[in-house]
Amino acid sequence: MMKATIETRPLYPQRPSGQWHNRRVAFSLIIIALLFVVPFVRIGGQPMVLLNVIERKIMLFGVFIGPQDYWLFGLTMLSFFVFIVLFTTVFGRLWCGWACPQTVFMEMVFRKIEYAIEGDAGKQKLLDKAPWTTDKILKKGLKYSIFLIVSFAIANLLLAYVLGTNELYKIISEPVADHIGLFSGIVAFTAIFYWNFAWLREQACTVVCPYGRLQSVLLDRNSINVAYDHERGEPRGKLHKGTDRPEGDCINCFQCVAVCPTGIDIRNGTQMECVNCTACIDACDAMMDKVGFDRGLVRYTSENAIEKKTAGVITPRTWGYAAVLLLLWSALGFVVATRTDTQTTLFRAPGSRYIENADGTISNLYTFKIFNKTNRIIKPSMYLDTPHGKLLFAGSPDLTLEAAGMSEGTVFLIMPKSALKSRKTVLKLSVLQGNRQLETFETTFIAPEE
């Protein structure tokens, strides 16, 4: 197992090639295109995805999750977590190899740039050891300049998700002095991404990423992973042409190790450092083709499939996770379907009692707060849902609610004595925008004993 310390020397994995690599290149292009397009997609004028964790404003597929949406936020996070657990239990680290932005950018952008400028692993190693000639300065200068430009683009992309494209456009188009804080943020994230992709590299997956560390808990013997078929491959041994071969199919060529971006040997079994990048599958398949053995000595499979020759991946644990996930998704669907645009709290003013007015009506004094649970401005009005009573606001409050904003004030509820049958009466109120009802809620009205 690799040590959990951050190494200062980079690995030099060989350039991967083969059918799995080609599939990953095609898939990565889709992922990269999606990553750059999604911040610009809008639903009803609002960003489809916004991840403003700083101000707790999150937008997922047009559903705004603001600071008031504790339930929605909690359920979304919990469903996401259970989904990750379920997905990993069945499909292993498919996410890491195919869709994780760290792997996609590292393997499909930064390493490709590196191979294009410095050549394959052997040439890179020689260049690093070589004295600082003009050629080395030019190559390194070019590589790190391009790394910096791509890191800058990724930093902007991140801010597009956090702040939205409109805000990002303002930072880019307006004087730097007007957005010095956010501009510093872009510079800081550019530096972090540059450090990550130029220096930290695979150690982000093997040392830093908590998901990788969870594998030992999440995976079971039926999980599908990139795995070495030890039943077929062992005992391993060099190939000697023209002689009978008592060993297994592994010819100990170390090609699977040479291409591994995390520097491990897949033949040692499932390891926390394996990001399921498939490079060793291609390397081993190429070797099997060369020596005339069947492909698939290293392949996507499970421990049980190798040992018991079974292909079942659904275990009781998987059913359990799936049931929990279904419950969570149902609860999430219910919360989204019954969600209102505003959330109002209305309480009787502390220490206040009813007031008996000269015209035969009774007044109760309340304080209220209206929270906007959307990402757009709302101009609400509040009404009492009974023809007998009325609301009288203290002063003339402006109830206009900014996106995810709040408005508060005090209000009298006034009811004719004749409409009150007991000391405590439950009254219904509505919050409207124009004719559209945003929310209804109830409060208790106190009257004198009969």
Ligand code: SF4
């Ligand atoms: S062991 Fe194979 S799949 Fe895992 S990281 Fe290394 S090359 Fe990629």
Ligand code: SF4
């Ligand atoms: S590439 Fe295949 S044959 Fe070569 S060492 Fe790895 S598992 Fe064995």
